[in-house]
Every structure is written in C-alpha cells, then in structure tokens.
Amino acid sequence: MSSRTGGLTRVYHILYIDISDVLRPPGLDVLVVLLAMLGAILVSIQPVTSPIIASRIALDPTLVATALFLAIRSSAGLATLIQSGILNLYLTYPIHRVTVAVVLLVSRVVIPSALILATPLVTILILLGSTLYRGLDVILGMYLAFLFQAVLYGSVFLLVAVRVKSQATSGILSVAAYFTYMALQLILTGIGGAIGSDVVRRVGEAMYLPDIAYYAYSNLDYEVWQLTLVPGLSILVILAYLTYMSRRFEVL
Amino acid sequence: MSKVLSTITLPSRLLVAISIALVISSIVADLYGARLESSYRNTIPVGPGTTLFLGVSSVTSSGKVSVEVEGASNMYYMRLTGDPYTLVQQFRALNLNVSASRPQLDLRAGVAYVVALIQASPAIVQALSLLGEVIPVVQAGGSTPVIEARLATGDNIIVIVTEASKPTVSVRVNYSVEGYSRLAPLQAAIVSATIILVVASIELLRRRGL
Numbered sequence: 001m002s003s004r005t006g007g008l009t010r011v012y013h014i015l016y017i018d019i020s021d022v023l024r025p026p027g028l029d030v031l032v033v034l035l036a037m038l039g040a041i042l043v044s045i046q047p048v049t050s051p052i053i054a055s056r057i058a059l060d061p062t063l064v065a066t067a068l069f070l071a072i073r074s075s076a077g078l079a080t081l082i083q084s085g086i087l088n089l090y091l092t093y094p095i096h097r098v099t100v101a102v103v104l105l106v107s108r109v110v111i112p113s114a115l116i117l118a119t120p121l122v123t124i125l126i127l128l129g130s131t132l133y134r135g136l137d138v139i140l141g142m143y144l145a146f147l148f149q150a151v152l153y154g155s156v157f158l159l160v161a162v163r164v165k166s167q168a169t170s171g172i173l174s175v176a177a178y179f180t181y182m183a184l185q186l187i188l189t190g191i192g193g194a195i196g197s198d199v200v201r202r203v204g205e206a207m208y209l210p211d212i213a214y215y216a217y218s219n220l221d222y223e224v225w226q227l228t229l230v231p232g233l234s235i236l237v238i239l240a241y242l243t244y245m246s247r248r249f250e251v252l
Numbered sequence: 253m254s255k256v257l258s259t260i261t262l263p264s265r266l267l268v269a270i271s272i273a274l275v276i277s278s279i280v281a282d283l284y285g286a287r288l289e290s291s292y293r294n295t296i297p298v299g300p301g302t303t304l305f306l307g308v309s310s311v312t313s314s315g316k317v318s319v320e321v322e323g324a325s326n327m328y329y330m331r332l333t334g335d336p337y338t339l340v341q342q343f344r345a346l347n348l349n350v351s352a353s354r355p356q357l358d359l360r361a362g363v364a365y366v367v368a369l370i371q372a373s374p375a376i377v378q379a380l381s382l383l384g385e386v387i388p389v390v391q392a393g394g395s396t397p398v399i400e401a402r403l404a405t406g407d408n409i410i411v412i413v414t415e416a417s418k419p420t421v422s423v424r425v426n427y428s429v430e431g432y433s434r435l436a437p438l439q440a441a442i443v444s445a446t447i448i449l450v451v452a453s454i455e456l457l458r459r460r461g462l
Contacts, residue, residue: 025257025265032269040277046362047286047313047432050405057312119266123273126443127281128434218406 010093011103018090018107022073023115031069032119035062039120040127051135052217054128055142056210058120063146063210066116067153067178074108075157076171083167101245105238109154117146138217145213152234153178159241162249181207202226261458264451271444278440286313288432290361292425298323298369303376304413304421305368307336310403313362315429319399319411322422326415328377329399330386332408339383339410340368346379348372363427376412386412402430 039058048054081087090100121143125132132139157174164170185207192201205211206226215222257265298304304324308317321327332339337355344350349371357364370376380386389397401409413421435443 019262023262029257029265029269032266033272036270036273037276040273041280044277044281044285044434046311046359047288047429048362049314049429049431050312053312053405115262115266119270119273123270123277126270126274126435127278127440130433131431 007095010095011099014090014093014095014100015103015107018104019111022077022108022112027069027073028112028116031065032116035065035116036120036123040123043124044127048128049131051132051138052142052214054124054132055121055139056214058124059117059142059146059210062117062120063149066113066150068175069112069116070109070150070154070157071171071174071178073112074154075161075174076167078104078108078158078161079165079167079170082162082165097249098242098246101242105155105158105241109151109158113147113150113154117143117150141217142210142213145209148230148234149209152230152237153181155234155237155241156181159237159244162241162244203229206230260451260455264455267447267451271447274435274440275437275444278435278437281434282437285360285434286362286429286432287360288315288429290358290363290427290429292356292358292365292427293423294367295420295422296367296369297419298413298416298421299419301371303370303372304416304423305340305366305370305376306411306413306423306425307332307339307364307366307408308403308410308425308427309336309364309366309408310405310427311357311362311364312405313429314403314405314407314431315363315427316400316402317363317409317425317427319409320396320424321399321411321413322396322424323416323418324397324413324421325391325417327389327397327411327413328380328386329389329409329411330380330384331401332384332410333406334408336366336408336410337364340366340370343368343370343376343379348376348379361427361429365425367423374414377414380410380412 039062042057042061043054048057078087081090091097093100121139125139156177157170160173160177161170164173185204188200188204188207190204192198192204202223205215205222206229209227209230212222212226214220216227292308296304306319306321308319310317319329340350351369351371354368355364355366377386389399391397399409399411403409411423
C-alpha cells in the first residue's frame with residue numbers, strides 16, 4: 001500500500017515539475033490574454049445568438065495558436081528535456097518508462113491544450129451570458145472536439161520530438177507536420193468534390209473534428225464514422241509514441 | 253512582470269487573463285460591436301420573362317425579418333435551410349440564365365442578402381417546390397404585401413417575384429436581431445474587478461498561510 005502511494009506521489013512530482021516548466025510565465029499568460037480578447041471581439045462584432053457558431057468563431061483561431069504553442073512547448077520543449085539530461089533524471093525515478101511517457105503527454109499536450117482552449121470560451125460565456133447559457137452542452141461538445149484535435153497534433157509533435165531529439169529540428173518538423181495535415185485536409189476535400197468521390201471528401205472533412213461536430217449539432221449531413229477518425233488517429237499516434245518510449249527510446 | 257506571475261498560481265493567472273480580455277473586448281464591442289437592426293433597400297429593373305430572386309439569410313444571428321415588395325403582381329416566398337447564394341449558383345448549373353447575382357453581408361447584424369435575376373418564370377417555382385413549400389403571396393387591392401418571418405440561425409427566407417407590374421421592382425427588407433445580449437463595458441468592468449479582487453485576496457491569504 002505504501003509503495004503504491006509513494007509511486008503516485010512520484011508521478012505527481014514529475015507532473016507538477018513538468019507542468020511548471022511548460023506553463024511558465026509569461027509565455028502562456030500573454031498568449032491566453034490575446035486569444036481570449038480576440039475570441040471575445042470576434043463573437044461580439046456580430047450578433048451571434050447560436051452557441052455552436054459562437055464557440056466555433058472563438059475556438060477556430062485559438063486552435064491554430066494552440067498547435068503552434070504545442071509545437072514549441074511540447075515538441076521543442078521535450079527535445080530540450082532530452083538534450084539537457086532532465087528526461088534522464090525523470091527516467092531514473094523508480095517509475096515505469098511508460099508512466100513517465102504518459103505524464104509527459106498529459107503535462108505537455110493535454111493540460112496546455114485544455115487550458116488554452118478553455119480561456120476564450122470562458123471569456124465569451126461571461127461576455128455573452130444569457131445568450132449562450134441555454135447551449136452549455138453544445139459548447140462543451142464543441143470544446144471536446146477542439147480538444148481532441150489539439151491532442152492529435154500534440155501527440156504527433158511528441159512523437160517527432162522523441163524521434164529527432166533536437167530542439168529546432170523537432171519544432172520545424174512539428175510545424176511542417178501541422179501545415180501538411182491542414183493542406184492534406186483541404187486537398188482531400190477538394191479532390192473528393194472534384195472527382196465526385198464521397199468517401200474521399202468525407203475523409204477530408206473528418207480530418208478536422210470540429211467541422212464534423214458542427215455538422216452534427218447543426219443537423220447537417222455527416223456520418224458517424226467521421227466523428228471517430230480524429231480520436232482514432234490520436235490513439236494510434238499515442239500508442240506509437242508510448243511503444244517508442246518503452247522499447248526503442250535511448251537517452252543521449 | 254514574469255517574476256510576479258511566477259509567484260501566483262495557475263488558476264489565478266488564467267482568471268486575471270480572462271478579466272483583462274473581458275474589459276478590453278467589451279469596450280471594443282461597445283464601439284464597433286454588433287448592431288441589432290439591419291435594413292436593405294434595392295430597386296431592380298425586372299423585364300418580362302425574368303424572375304427576381306431575393307434571399308435573406310441569418311448567418312450568425314437570429315431574428316425577425318420583414319420583406320416589402322413594391323411593383324410585383326405575382327410573387328411567392330419560401331423558407332429554406334442552407335445558403336441561398338449556393339442555391340443561385342445551382343440554378344446556373346441547371347442551365348438557367350442567372351444574371352446580376354450578388355450577396356451582401358451585413359457582418360455587424362449577422363445577416364446576408366442575396367438578389368438575383370433569373371431568366372425563367374414558371375420553371376423556377378417548380379424547381380423550388382422540390383426543396384420545400386412555396387407559398388404564394390396574396391395581394392389585396394393594390395396594397396404592398398409584407399412578408400414577415402422569424403429566422404433561427406442558418407435559416408433563410410426566399411422571395412420570388414415572377415411577374416412585375418412595373419418596369420422596376422423595389423424591395424425593402426428590415427431585420428431585427430432577437431435573443432442577443434452581452435455585457436455592457438461597465439458590467440464587464442465590475443465582473444473583472446470582482447475576479448481580480450477575489451484572486452488577489454486568495455493569493456494574499458495563501459501567502460500568509462504558508
């Protein structure tokens with residue numbers, strides 16, 4: 001019993017230390033103030049009365065900023081941990097390697113994305129008030145869709161970082177991967193429409209989960225498997241990352 | 253600045269960020285923000301054999317619309333979900349001759365107006381009836397008919413004039429947003445000040461406790 005509690009405490013220590021590094025001021029603070037402000041301005045220059053549209057307008061630009069934050073803090077940041085030997089220190093803790101990898105995923109991807117995406121949403125909830133309260137469930141659903149998308153990007157970035165182990169390279173490759181993914185989504189949607197292939201078009205659409213969530217909530221045309229593509233891809237990438245960390249990864 | 257920030261907890265930092273954003277965005281919203289009224293006026297020459305197509309689309313808002321058409325002798329209207337501008341494009345794909353189609357977006361009221369002239373009179377009513385119920389507008393004794401409807405976000409109303417009694421038809425659309433509210437700058441300032449006071453007192457108590 002005592003060793004189990006001790007193990008949990010050690011996990012908590014690493015999580016706490018790593019989160020303090022990822023979210024250290026003033027990077028997060030400046031980003032979050034700007035995103036919350038711009039999101040709130042975007043929803044107040046037009047009389048948005050629909051919670052779905054309000055959350056989309058505020059979170060679409062936020063997701064781009066979140067992806068770039070993750071490319072720098074999770075991908076390049078993790079490479080810094082590897083290069084400076086801090087990850088070595090984490091791995092000397094009597095915790096399983098996979099646990100350390102999961103902790104890094106939580107502290108470098110899940111928590112930052114959840115916080116950055118939540119701030120503009122809370123701001124517009126306060127600003128627009130009663131207009132949005134009746135659609136809290138819809139707003140939560142849209143938030144989760146954006147969060148899944150951010151986690152997909154972040155887990156790809158982590159995989160890149162543990163593979164290349166260099167700060168600048170992993171940052172650049174992460175940004176490149178992000179823009180490739182975005183372009184691929186547009187290309188598939190466009191080609192699918194042009195050649196009249198429904199499946200290709202739907203795959204293109206499904207690569208951006210917030211769009212599908214938006215279709216689902218607005219009673220527009222979508223298929224259920226489209227909702228599972230991004231979570232499915234995330235699980236695959238996370239499994240690849242965990243497998244790599246537990247079997248192939250060697251510290252410098 | 254970062255020294256101060258690194259001594260306070262993460263939730264406090266986020267709450268401070270939210271309160272700063274709230275004050276600034278409510279001031280911007282008050283100066284340049286949404287308007288709750290929008291109107292559209294246009295006079296269009298409608299020749300024989302030409303149909304005037306007018307679409308009013310609530311893009312981001314919801315509200316009440318009233319459409320007044322002067323100079324029409326035969327007209328219909330229908331409700332539709334989906335983009336009326338895309339619909340006009342699709343008429344073009346159906347080999348109907350569409351001219352002078354132009355969408356006009358009133359961003360600050362969250363509504364868009366589309367006007368198009370289509371070279372097909374009876375056919376268009378038949379084509380539209382595939383999409384929904386096309387309701388004829390009854391005109392009593394030369395008075396100008398007014399079509400009123402309530403639009404939810406993403407809803408559209410389409411007015412079709414198939415026969416004009418005058419060489420030009422003039423349309424007047426009034427749209428008023430319903431169900432929209434936001435904090436005034438003063439209210440936002442009060443909320444922000446409250447958040448910052450609470451955060452500051454919690455942080456001070458936390459430090460004294462340590």
